[in-house]
Amino acid sequence: MYEQITKQISHLIQLDIKELECFTSKLQVQTLKKKELLLQEGDICKYAYFINSGCLRYFYSVEGVENTGQFFFENNWYTDYDSFLLGKPSKQNIEALEDCEIVFLSKTDLQHLFVEVPKFEKFGRIMAENAYLGIRNKNEMLVNQTAEERYLTLIKERPKVFERVPQHYIASYLGIKPPSLSRIRRRLVHK
Amino acid sequence: MYEQITKQISHLIQLDIKELECFTSKLQVQTLKKKELLLQEGDICKYAYFINSGCLRYFYSVEGVENTGQFFFENNWYTDYDSFLLGKPSKQNIEALEDCEIVFLSKTDLQHLFVEVPKFEKFGRIMAENAYLGIRNKNEMLVNQTAEERYLTLIKERPKVFERVPQHYIASYLGIKPPSLSRIRRRLVHK
DNA sequence: CGTTCAGTTGACTAAGGTCAATTCCCGTGG
DNA sequence: CCACGGGAATTGACCTTAGTCAACTGAACG
Numbered sequence: 018m019y020e021q022i023t024k025q026i027s028h029l030i031q032l033d034i035k036e037l038e039c040f041t042s043k044l045q046v047q048t049l050k051k052k053e054l055l056l057q058e059g060d061i062c063k064y065a066y067f068i069n070s071g072c073l074r075y076f077y078s079v080e081g082v083e084n085t086g087q088f089f090f091e092n093n094w095y096t097d098y099d100s101f102l103l104g105k106p107s108k109q110n111i112e113a114l115e116d117c118e119i120v121f122l123s124k125t126d127l128q129h130l131f132v133e134v135p136k137f138e139k140f141g142r143i144m145a146e147n148a149y150l151g152i153r154n155k156n157e158m159l160v161n162q163t164a165e166e167r168y169l170t171l172i173k174e175r176p177k178v179f180e181r182v183p184q185h186y187i188a189s190y191l192g193i194k195p196p197s198l199s200r201i202r203r204r205l206v207h208k
Numbered sequence: 209m210y211e212q213i214t215k216q217i218s219h220l221i222q223l224d225i226k227e228l229e230c231f232t233s234k235l236q237v238q239t240l241k242k243k244e245l246l247l248q249e250g251d252i253c254k255y256a257y258f259i260n261s262g263c264l265r266y267f268y269s270v271e272g273v274e275n276t277g278q279f280f281f282e283n284n285w286y287t288d289y290d291s292f293l294l295g296k297p298s299k300q301n302i303e304a305l306e307d308c309e310i311v312f313l314s315k316t317d318l319q320h321l322f323v324e325v326p327k328f329e330k331f332g333r334i335m336a337e338n339a340y341l342g343i344r345n346k347n348e349m350l351v352n353q354t355a356e357e358r359y360l361t362l363i364k365e366r367p368k369v370f371e372r373v374p375q376h377y378i379a380s381y382l383g384i385k386p387p388s389l390s391r392i393r394r395r396l397v398h399k
Numbered sequence: 400c401g402t403t404c405a406g407t408t409g410a411c412t413a414a415g416g417t418c419a420a421t422t423c424c425c426g427t428g429g
Numbered sequence: 430c431c432a433c434g435g436g437a438a439t440t441g442a443c444c445t446t447a448g449t450c451a452a453c454t455g456a457a458c459g
Contacts, residue, residue, distance in 0.1 A: 164446085
């Protein structure tokens with residue numbers, strides 16, 4: 018159940034059996050069917066989620082239009098850090114794109130962990146740093162590249178996304194509508 | 209010299225005189241003239257910068273076009289976290305928009321600090337969390353709002369920016385060109 | 400088989416970009 | 430004190446890109 022997550026943690030910080038046990042005792046597991054929501058807009062995000070298997074996306078829903086921010090696959094963490102840190106209602110929805118097994122850790126348990134085993138502060142820092150790097154990367158993509166360049170970057174760097182995610186979600190991730198993605202694809206094959 | 213920064217730190221973590229001294233002993237100061245660069249694209253960002261006075265922006269330069277990411281004023285930290293954390297060349301330029309006094313802390317000193325005074329791990333985590341929240345906020349603005357909405361949000365939430373920053377930088381921050389910002393402004397007064 | 404939904408395509412629209420001319424603002428030096 | 434120079438901001442004419450809407454195709458599933 019917790020092999021993947023403990024493997025990752027051990028890679029990050031040196032822990033003895035007892036400390037590791039203290040960590041895993043705080044974990045919970047849940048499964049999700051495809052299309053189910055792990056978090057809904059308006060909820061306060063009280064957990065950090067680790068994907069054992071499956072695939073998630075988060076999206077904003079603005080005036081009925083969905084705006085996909087990112088896709089996450091197995092062995093990755095995700096949480097709406099904004100809501101999680103500040104304890105305010107989330108603007109995001111987190112949805113299963115496939116059936117998923119999710120391990121999760123509550124904010125209060127994480128805070129206890131920081132006190133009981135201060136080494137976990139480092140874990141907390143690295144989580145935050147990774148969250149930063151992820152959104153920063155997405156941001157640079159949106160700001161510095163054209164839609165076509167973003168598409169090419171995604172194909173090159175994360176071809177897996179195209180194998181596991183429907184194209185209208187990819188369009189939304191790229192910041193365009195499905196017809197535009199179609200046209201970009203057509204332009205590119207005709208070159 | 210270090211009053212502002214120590215005040216901020218003390219607010220974050222409980223430190224005795226000796227620990228605080230350990231921190232300040234690692235700080236350095238530098239001044240910048242308006243338009244000077246604190247960091248140039250291609251450099252590896254080895255420092256975290258705290259603004260004692262003045263105002264900075266960071267921007268990307270892509271095919272000769274500048275792309276402003278954010279403005280920072282006194283009593284705020286900034287660093288190119290991507291370059292800082294990963295030790296890779298920065299894609300950003302950090303420029304003084306006014307004459308500045310900058311306090312800075314090197315990455316190696318920060319790492320020593322984490323070892324000498326582990327409480328500073330918390331400081332590191334909060335720095336990363338804030339960096340995340342900042343870019344996350346900017347990203348949501350770009351992704352969920354139209355150019356006009358972004359302009360109105362900026363006026364409402366950070367009117368100071370309009371008092372201290374030339375409009376062509378603001379346009380670039382909003383993700384548009386100066387003529388477009390001009391037209392948005394005109395449309396709005398005629399309503 | 401028929402329903403449903405993703406993906407594509409065409410015709411048209413809208414938002415923002417580009418380029419160039421003009422005006423405004425401000426600092427500097429005669 | 431005023432005139433000039435230069436960059437910032439505005440404006441107009443035109444262009445490019447993506448969005449919208451609707452029709453159509455095709456594959457998936459019950």
